[in-house]
Amino acid sequence: MKDILTINNLSILLRKNQSQIVKNISFNLEAGKILGIIGESGSGKTLTCKAIMRLLNEKKFTIKGSIRFKGDDLLKMKEGQINNILGKDISMIMQNPMTAFDPMMKIGTQIVETIRAHTRLSKKEAYFMGMKELKKMNLKGVSEIMNSYPHTLSGGMLQRIMISIALMLRPSVIIADEATTALDVKTQSIILDEFNKIRESGIGLIVVSHDFGVIAKVADNVIVMKDGSIIESSSVYEIFENPQKKYTKELLNSRLLIREMRHA
Amino acid sequence: MTRYIRNKFIGLIIVLIGVTILSFIFSNISSVDPAEAFARRTILNPTTEQVENLREEMGFNLPVHIQYLNWLRNCIKGDLGISLLTKNPVIYDISKKLPATLSIVSLAFLWIIAITLPVSILSALSKDNFFDHIMRMITIIGISIPNFWLGFLMLVVFAIAIPIFDVVAYGDFKGLILPSLTLAIPIASSSIRLLRATILSNMNKDFVIYARARGISRNNIICKHILKNSMPPMVTVFCQNIGYMIAGSAIVENVFSWPGIGRHLVDAIIARDLPTINACVLVIAIIFVLLNLFADVLNCAINPKILQETGGF
Numbered sequence: 001m002k003d004i005l006t007i008n009n010l011s012i013l014l015r016k017n018q019s020q021i022v023k024n025i026s027f028n029l030e031a032g033k034i035l036g037i038i039g040e041s042g043s044g045k046t047l048t049c050k051a052i053m054r055l056l057n058e059k060k061f062t063i064k065g066s067i068r069f070k071g072d073d074l075l076k077m078k079e080g081q082i083n084n085i086l087g088k089d090i091s092m093i094m095q096n097p098m099t100a101f102d103p104m105m106k107i108g109t110q111i112v113e114t115i116r117a118h119t120r121l122s123k124k125e126a127y128f129m130g131m132k133e134l135k136k137m138n139l140k141g142v143s144e145i146m147n148s149y150p151h152t153l154s155g156g157m158l159q160r161i162m163i164s165i166a167l168m169l170r171p172s173v174i175i176a177d178e179a180t181t182a183l184d185v186k187t188q189s190i191i192l193d194e195f196n197k198i199r200e201s202g203i204g205l206i207v208v209s210h211d212f213g214v215i216a217k218v219a220d221n222v223i224v225m226k227d228g229s230i231i232e233s234s235s236v237y238e239i240f241e242n243p244q245k246k247y248t249k250e251l252l253n254s255r256l257l258i259r260e261m262r263h264a
Numbered sequence: 265m266t267r268y269i270r271n272k273f274i275g276l277i278i279v280l281i282g283v284t285i286l287s288f289i290f291s292n293i294s295s296v297d298p299a300e301a302f303a304r305r306t307i308l309n310p311t312t313e314q315v316e317n318l319r320e321e322m323g324f325n326l327p328v329h330i331q332y333l334n335w336l337r338n339c340i341k342g343d344l345g346i347s348l349l350t351k352n353p354v355i356y357d358i359s360k361k362l363p364a365t366l367s368i369v370s371l372a373f374l375w376i377i378a379i380t381l382p383v384s385i386l387s388a389l390s391k392d393n394f395f396d397h398i399m400r401m402i403t404i405i406g407i408s409i410p411n412f413w414l415g416f417l418m419l420v421v422f423a424i425a426i427p428i429f430d431v432v433a434y435g436d437f438k439g440l441i442l443p444s445l446t447l448a449i450p451i452a453s454s455s456i457r458l459l460r461a462t463i464l465s466n467m468n469k470d471f472v473i474y475a476r477a478r479g480i481s482r483n484n485i486i487c488k489h490i491l492k493n494s495m496p497p498m499v500t501v502f503c504q505n506i507g508y509m510i511a512g513s514a515i516v517e518n519v520f521s522w523p524g525i526g527r528h529l530v531d532a533i534i535a536r537d538l539p540t541i542n543a544c545v546l547v548i549a550i551i552f553v554l555l556n557l558f559a560d561v562l563n564c565a566i567n568p569k570i571l572q573e574t575g576g577f
C-alpha cells in the first residue's frame with residue numbers, strides 16, 4: 001500500500017528545560033487506512049498530531065526528525081507552504097466542536113473562508129459549494145445552518161459540520177484527535193460510521209483516542225503510546241488478540257472494566 | 265431587543281435622577297451662599313435685606329427637595345433657568361461651550377483608536393520582544409502621569425521649547441492637537457494594555473488553532489477572528505472613556521485655556537452659579553448615559569451571544 005505520511009524519528013522537546021516529551025517515534029499512514037493512536041492521558045498523542053500539522057508554538061517546542069507528506073518534509077516548509085496544505089491536503093477534526101468554531105462568525109462564513117483560502121472560487125460559489133457538501137453529510141436545514149452562529153447548534157451537529165469541512169477540499173489525510181470524546185454514545189457511533197466511509201474513499205485517517213472501543217471499531221493499524229514513546233504497533237487484530245506488552249494488556253483490561261461497570 | 269433597550273433606558277433615567285439629586289445636595293452643603301455671592305457680584309455693598317429679597321426671588325429660601333422638584337418640573341418643560349453669572353439662559357451658554365469640548369474629545373477619540381489598535385496588535389504579536397517591552401514602559405508612564413502635568417509638558421515642549429504650536433490656540437484645527445493628545449494619551453495607554461491582554465488570551469483559544477488547521481493565513485486570523493473577538497470589551501471601554509473625557513475635560517481645558525464645558529462648569533462652581541452647575545451636570549450625565557447605552561447596543565449588534573442571552577430581537 002502507498003504511504004502518504006511517513007514520520008521518522010520524531011522528537012518533541014520543551015525548549016525551556018530540554019525535557020523530551022515525545023521520544024523518537026516513527027510510524028506511517030497508508031492511503032485508505034485508519035491508524036489508531038491510543039495511550040493514557042499525557043502520553044503525547046495530541047502533541048504528535050499538532051506537530052504533524054505544524055500547530056505547535058515553535059518558540060516553546062523544538063521538533064526533531066522528519067514528517068514526510070507525499071515525499072516532502074512538512075517540518076522544513078515555510079509558513080505559506082504549510083498554509084496551502086493545511087485544510088486542503090491535511091485536515092483536522094478537533095476534539096471539542098463547541099469551542100472549535102469562531103463564536104462571532106456564522107458557520108457559513110467560516111466555511112466560505114476555508115474554501116476560499118484554497119481555491120479561486122468567488123464568495124457565492126464557495127457558499128454554494130459549502131451547502132452542497134453539508135448536504136452530503138445528511139444534515140438537514142442546510143441553509144439555516146450556514147446562517148447560524150455556532151452556539152445555536154448542538155455538539156453532534158457541529159462535529160458533523162467539522163467533518164464535512166475536513167472533507168470539503170478532498171484531502172489525503174485527516175487527523176481526528178479525540179473527535180468523538182465529547183459526544184454522546186449515539187452520535188459517537190454515527191461519527192465512527194462516517195470515518196469508515198471516509199476510509200473507503202481512499203483517505204488516510206489518524207484517529208486518536210484513549211478508548212479502545214473506538215479504536216476497535218474503526219482502526220486498521222494501532223500504535224500504543226506511553227510516556228512519549230511507541231511501545232507497541234501492529235494491526236488492530238494483533239493488538240486485541242495477542243498484545244505483546246503488559247501496558248497494552250492493562251489498557252485493554254481497564255477498558256473491559258469500564259464496560260463491566262457500565263453494564264452493572 | 266426592544267425589551268432589552270427599554271430596560272436599559274429605564275435604568276438610565278434612574279441614573280440621571282440620582283446624579284442630579286446628588287448635584288443638588290452637594291451644592292447645598294457648601295458654606296458659600298449663592299444668593300449672597302450673586303448679590304455681591306451685582307450690587308455694591310448689598311444690605312442683608314437686599315440679599316434676603318434676592319434669595320426669595322431665586323427660590324433659594326425653599327427646602328432643598330422643593331427646590332429640586334421645582335427644578336425638575338422646569339427641566340421637563342425644557343427650561344434650565346438663567347445663569348447667575350452671565351444672565352443668559354443656561355442652555356444658551358452650554359450650547360456655546362459644548363462644541364469646543366466635543367471637538368477636543370472627538371479628536372482625542374480618533375487618536376485613541378489610531379494609537380491603540382496598531383500598537384496593541386504589534387505588542388501582542390511581538391510578546392516579550394523589544395517592542396513589547398518598550399511599549400509596556402511607555403504605557404505605564406502614560407497611565408500614571410497626571411493629566412494637568414502631561415498638558416504642561418506638552419505646552420513646554422511643543423509650544424515653548426520647540427514652538428510648533430501656540431500656547432493659547434483656540435480657534436483652528438492646529439490648536440486642537442495638543443489638548444486632544446493630552447486627553448488621549450492616558451486613555452490610549454490603558455486601552456493598549458487591555459487590548460493586548462485580550463488579544464493574547466484569544467490567541468490560545470481553540471477557534472484560533474482550528475482556523476490555522478484550516479489553512480487560514482496569519483493575517484486573516486488576526487484581523488477576522490482574533491480582533492473581532494477582542495472587540496466586545498473594547499467597545500464598552502471606549503464608550504465609557506468618551507464619557508470620562510467629557511466629564512474630565514475641565515483640567516485640560518484650563519491648562520490649554522480652552523473655552524469648553526468643563527471650564528464653564530468650574531467657573532460656575534467658583535461663582536456659586538447653581539442653575540449652571542446643575543445644568544452642566546445634567547448635560548454631562550446625559551452624554552455619559554447615552555454613550556453607555558450606545559456601547560450596549562453596539563455590543564449586541566456585534567456579539568450574537570449577548571442577543572441570545574437577553575432574549576433576542
Ligand SMILES: Nc1ncnc2c1ncn2[C@@H]1O[C@H](COP(=O)(O)OP(=O)(O)OP(=O)(O)O)[C@@H](O)[C@H]1O
Binds near residue numbers: 040043048
Ligand atoms: N504547552 C505545553 N507546555 C508544556 N508541556 C506540555 C504542553 N502541552 C503538553 N505538554 C505535556 O506534554 C505531555 C503530552 O501531552 P499531550 O497533550 O500530547 O497528551 P495526550 O496524550 O494528548 O493526553 P490526553 O489523552 O489527555 O489528551 C503531557 O505530559 C503534557 O504535560
Ligand SMILES: [Mg+2]
Binds near residue numbers: 045046047178
Ligand atoms: Mg490529547
